Amino acid sequence: MGFKAWSLGYLALINKRLIARLDIKGPNLIKGIHLEGLRVIGDPQEFAKKYYEQGADELLYIDIVASLYGRSNLTEIVKKAAHDIFVPLTVGGGIRAISDVEDLLRSGADKVAINTAVVKNPKLITEIANRFGSQCMVLSIEAKKQDSGLWEAYTDCGRERSGLDVEQWVAQAVDMGAGEVLVTSIDMEGTKKGFDKKLISMVTNSVNVPVIASGGYGQAVDLKIASDAGADGIAVADALHYNRTTVDELRKHAVDFDMPVRK
Amino acid sequence: MIIIVDYGIGNVFSVERSLEHCGAKNVKLSSDPDEIYNADRIILPGVGAFQDGIKGLKDRGLIEPLQNAVTQGKPLLGICLGMQMLVSSSKEFGHHSGLDFIPGKVVPIIESQKSKVSTLKIPYIGWAKLDIELKQEATKSVFNGIKKNSYVYLVHSFHVQTDNQNDMNGTYNYDAIKVTAAIQKDNVIGLQFHPEKSGEVGLNVIKNFLLL
Secondary structure, three states, X not given: OHHHHHHHHHHOOOOEEEEEEEEEEOOEEEEEEOOEEEEEEEOHHHHHHHHHHOOOOEXXXXXXXXXXXXXXXXXXXXXXXXXXXXXOEEEEOOOOOHHHHHHHHHOOOOEEEEOHHHHHOOHHXXXXXXXXXXXXXXXXXXXXXXXXXXXEEEXXXXXXXXXXXHHHHHHHHHHOOOOEEEEEEOOOOOOOOOOOHHHXXXXXXXXXXXXXXXXXXXXXXXXXXXXXXXXXXXXXXXXXXXXXXXXXXXXXXHHHXXXXXXX | OEEEEOOOOOOOHHHHHXXXXXXXXXEEEEOOHHHHHHOOEEEEOOOOOHHHHHHHHHHOOOHHHHHHHHHOOOOEEEEOHHHHOOEEEEOOOOOEEOOOOEEEEEEEOOOOOOOOOOOOOOOEEEEXXXXXXXXOOHHHOOOOOOOOOOEEEEEEOEEEEEOOHXXXXXXXXXXXXXXXXXXXXXXXXXXXXXXXXXXXXHHHHHHHHHHO
16 A cells, blocks of 8 residues: 555646535435435535535535426525535536536536436537536436446436446447546445445546546545545535534545545 | 626636635626726636637637736736636647737647557546746735645646746646646736635635735
């Protein structure tokens, strides 16, 4: 480990981002398990401000039912966030068209994360990348492990099968212009059992753009596991919402593990 | 009056908010050449492609007012694409002329991006440790009082190379590459990072800009 830490420092790779994930339903911050069984936690703005003050590198907002009902309060929530929060905001859920992206960017979002709409119409990836830059187009994948040992991409908040193999889909989407990948493990999400390490390494090995790992954070060592698997960003949700940890504590753990992070 | 130049590109809400947060009064988003002529300070924001940015400025007749601001000695701050447009030319998707306020060119961070040898990820998305190298008095810089090794947030695939070393104000290391993070020539300042997204460090940079 000593050698690895040294070489990481020497190479000055991109620092790992510690990301607070806020799942949204209507006006509320919510939390589910396996993206289901939603429970209201509170006002997203209150939590977002807390994570900003604790030093989060980025905030990730996902409206987890927007794609089902075709509506979203996200613009308002993002606008409120951008009023007081001066770190990057990545926003997803229910984005279908260029005009949705425009609205969110105008409201203060830096990047959009899209799953369902680009599964249905992959060309949207290229349109968004051409218009706003690939750095803005985050491919969001909800992955579920199949009996075959491969992962399938799901849509509509983990409800619908897409028939797409995650490994092939992620490579195709990046070729088409996705500049970053958010990969959420449906199996691990909300379980506190740790990230799906194999899923993360498979995705990071398939593409040459940054990858955010989401779903499963339970304890400090999970940061290192995700980082070693190649994740560039690590998203933590309910562990923060329920005060099991704080962003500054996560950062201390990351430093202890010799992970390259903002200090 | 502080004008944020609106040329139809990029997310300007956060830039506006960060200025207000830092105590700026009279912040206005504008694409009106007259308002830019009359501004005390100008911010040129932007995310996206170089040629679209220059075209957006041209179509709105904003290049002359910006040139005027430079010769008048008004503080002009370019952020991200706004910074890249300040230099002479860009190699992004062909060869394009820039505003030429600071001699230099925009080149890919990694020259051969498709090379299988390179395992470096592009775009660079994230927080980097800034090496500040002031070439002017601190009080004439946006980095006045900013600690060495402060972290800032960047998202980009291209960066600026200035013709004159003296115009370089800050870099960060990505693998063995020294990437340009900040440039300044007199009253013209360019930041590749997003001060409006770089937490407290970024807000302090903005406060300094308001004092120039």
